Amino acid sequence: MEKLHNIKICIVEDDALILKSLQQVLNNAEGYTVTGTFFSAEAALENLIDHHPHVLLLDIDLPGISGIEAIPKLRKIQPELNIVMLTVHEESQLVFSALREGAVGYLVKGSNSKFLLEGIRDVFEGGAPMSPSIARQVIASFKPEKKSVLSERETEVLIKLSNGNNNKQIAEDLFVSPNTIKAHIKNIYKKLHVNSRAEAVSKAMKKGWI
Numbered sequence: 001m002e003k004l005h006n007i008k009i010c011i012v013e014d015d016a017l018i019l020k021s022l023q024q025v026l027n028n029a030e031g032y033t034v035t036g037t038f039f040s041a042e043a044a045l046e047n048l049i050d051h052h053p054h055v056l057l058l059d060i061d062l063p064g065i066s067g068i069e070a071i072p073k074l075r076k077i078q079p080e081l082n083i084v085m086l087t088v089h090e091e092s093q094l095v096f097s098a099l100r101e102g103a104v105g106y107l108v109k110g111s112n113s114k115f116l117l118e119g120i121r122d123v124f125e126g127g128a129p130m131s132p133s134i135a136r137q138v139i140a141s142f143k144p145e146k147k148s149v150l151s152e153r154e155t156e157v158l159i160k161l162s163n164g165n166n167n168k169q170i171a172e173d174l175f176v177s178p179n180t181i182k183a184h185i186k187n188i189y190k191k192l193h194v195n196s197r198a199e200a201v202s203k204a205m206k207k208g209w210i
Contacts, residue, residue, distance in 0.1 A: 007032050008052070009034050013037070013038075013039070014063055015059075016039075018109065025116065026120075041066070054124050058085055060085060060087040060089055060094060072101055082104050084107060084120065105119060107134075108134065150192075158209075161201060162210060167182060167185070
């Protein structure tokens with residue numbers, strides 16, 4: 001049987017009981033070794049270079065610097081570091097914030113030991129492990145919502161806004177007055193719950209409406 005490559009892991013977790021449990025699970029599994037544990041992102045930033053782990057399990061809610069804020073700082077110290085968020089949070093905003101900053105995996109606390117070990121092995125081998133509930137959110141984000149809250153004319157106006165046209169240009173293209181375009185834009189803001197053109201365009205694009 002082929003011997004597993006030993007994966008060096010560091011953990012950033014401020015809950016002592018959770019930290020101890022993670023250590024036990026990982027150190028008792030063949031091919032996994034916890035080389036460092038930290039109760040804060042600041043401690044990890046100060047000492048990471050001494051451990052040089054393959055994988056870092058990083059909590060989001062930490063005293064001081066949050067896990068998400070720490071990601072780019074940690075990657076600056078060790079660019080090839082595989083950061084896996086280990087958290088109770090499943091809100092899409094936090095998920096995407098962590099992934100945008102450079103995390104390569106997102107596991108929910110309470111995942112069974114087998115799933116945790118498989119996730120760490122997966123990221124070590126180049127994968128991007130995610131708990132099923134998180135993966136569903138990521139997939140859903142790429143699916144456009146079928147029904148737009150915008151009217152056909154409002155959608156037309158927003159498309160032209162996204163192309164950089166101003167109110168006067170849009171009014172001329174649609175053969176209406178600039179005041180009419182202003183009214184459409186006001187309705188777009190209200191329906192999308194935004195306060196700027198950039199926000200309106202961004203939100204509509206994410207939902208697949210334009």
